[in-house]
Amino acid sequence: MAQKTRIWTDVDFDKEGVSNGYLQVPHSTNDSGYGWIPVPITIIKNGSGPSVLLMAGNHGDEYEGQVLMMKLLRSLSPNRIRGRLVIVPGVNAPAVAAGHRVSPADGGNLNRLFPGDPNGTPTQMIAHYIDSVLLPLVRYCFDFHSGGYSLEYIPSAHVVTPPDPALRSEAIGFLGAFAMPSSILIEGLTGDDQLLLGSCRRLGVGHMSTELGGAGGFSVEAFRAAERGLPRLLRHVGVLVEGDDPGPAPATRFYLRQPARDLVYAMENGVFEANAKLGETVEEGELAGAIHFPEIPWRSPQAIIFPKGGTILAKRAPAKAKIGDCLFALGSPYDA
Known part of the structure; x- marks a missing residue:
C-alpha cells in the first residue's frame, strides 16, 4: 500500500473562491525541534471545469517563473476561472529562500527526486506530495523554469515529446498556445522517471515546461513573452474564461534539442x-x-x-x- 504524505495543510482544495495558505513540510532541526517548512500555495476555484497545476521555484535560482506565478495569483478573481487553478510559486521553498538550485535543507534537487519519499528528506517529501496529492487532482501541469545561475537560455518553452501521437499533438498544442519566441522539443530523454515529467506521464497529466532566461538574473524579454502567453495557455486548456480578445498567438520557432x-x-x-x-x-x-x-x-x-x-x-x-x-x-x- 502506498504510504501517505507527512505534509499537511489547512487549505481546502475544494472550497469555492480563493484560498491561500501553506503546505507544511515537517523538518526537525537544532533550532526548531518540531518545526515545519512553509511552502506557499493558492487555490482558485470556480465551479466545474479542468484543474491545472502551475508551479515555479522547482529550482530556487530561477526567478522569472516565480514572479509570473505571484503576479498571476494576485490578479485573478474566481469569476475568471472555470474549474480550479492550483498555484505553487516557490515549490522548493528552502531553495527559493536561498536563491540556490538545490535545497540547503538537504541538498535535494527537486526535479531529480520524483516520485519522492513520504519519509525522506524535505525535498523528497515535497516531490512525494506533488506526485501523490497534487498531480492526481489535475489534468494539466505547467512548470516554469529558467536556466538558473549556471545557464542562460533563449526565451523558450519546451516539452519532452510523448511517443503517443495524440499526446504529442496535445503537447505541441501547449507550445503553440503559449507561443514563446522559441519552442524546444526534446526526444529520447533518459532518466525521465525521476523528473516531474515522469510523474505527469504515469498519472496521465499533460505537461509543459519553460526556460525563461537564466544566468541568475531576470530576463525582461522572456518574462514579458511569458506574461502574454500564460493567459493564452490557460484559455487553451479551458480553465480561464475568455476575456478581452488577445488576438492570435504569435509564431514560435521550433527546435529539436540535441541529446x-x-x-x-x-x-x-x-x-x-x-x-x-x-x-x-x-x-x-x-x-x-x-x-x-x-x-x-x-x-x-x-x-x-x-x-x-x-x-x-x-x-x-x-x-x-x-x-x-x-x-x-x-x-x-x-x-x-
Whole structure:
C-alpha cells in the first residue's frame, strides 16, 4: 500500500473562491525541534471545469517563473476561472529562500527526486506530495523554469515529446498556445522517471515546461513573452474564461534539442572564453571557445570545438568552469 504524505495543510482544495495558505513540510532541526517548512500555495476555484497545476521555484535560482506565478495569483478573481487553478510559486521553498538550485535543507534537487519519499528528506517529501496529492487532482501541469545561475537560455518553452501521437499533438498544442519566441522539443530523454515529467506521464497529466532566461538574473524579454502567453495557455486548456480578445498567438520557432551526450562540455578546469552567443547558428568543427588556466597563465588554452552544428539554445553563464560543466546546448530547426 502506498504510504501517505507527512505534509499537511489547512487549505481546502475544494472550497469555492480563493484560498491561500501553506503546505507544511515537517523538518526537525537544532533550532526548531518540531518545526515545519512553509511552502506557499493558492487555490482558485470556480465551479466545474479542468484543474491545472502551475508551479515555479522547482529550482530556487530561477526567478522569472516565480514572479509570473505571484503576479498571476494576485490578479485573478474566481469569476475568471472555470474549474480550479492550483498555484505553487516557490515549490522548493528552502531553495527559493536561498536563491540556490538545490535545497540547503538537504541538498535535494527537486526535479531529480520524483516520485519522492513520504519519509525522506524535505525535498523528497515535497516531490512525494506533488506526485501523490497534487498531480492526481489535475489534468494539466505547467512548470516554469529558467536556466538558473549556471545557464542562460533563449526565451523558450519546451516539452519532452510523448511517443503517443495524440499526446504529442496535445503537447505541441501547449507550445503553440503559449507561443514563446522559441519552442524546444526534446526526444529520447533518459532518466525521465525521476523528473516531474515522469510523474505527469504515469498519472496521465499533460505537461509543459519553460526556460525563461537564466544566468541568475531576470530576463525582461522572456518574462514579458511569458506574461502574454500564460493567459493564452490557460484559455487553451479551458480553465480561464475568455476575456478581452488577445488576438492570435504569435509564431514560435521550433527546435529539436540535441541529446545530452552531444551537448558541449568543459574538459578542463579554468576560465571559459565563449566564442558564440545565444541564438547564433554554428557549424560542426567550429570553435566554440577556449578554457584558460589562471594558475598556469603561460599554458596554451584548451580549444573547445562544436561537435555538431545547430542553433545555440543555452550557454554557460559563469566564466569559471570545471570538467563536466555544460558550456552550450544546441538544437536544430524542426517542423512541428
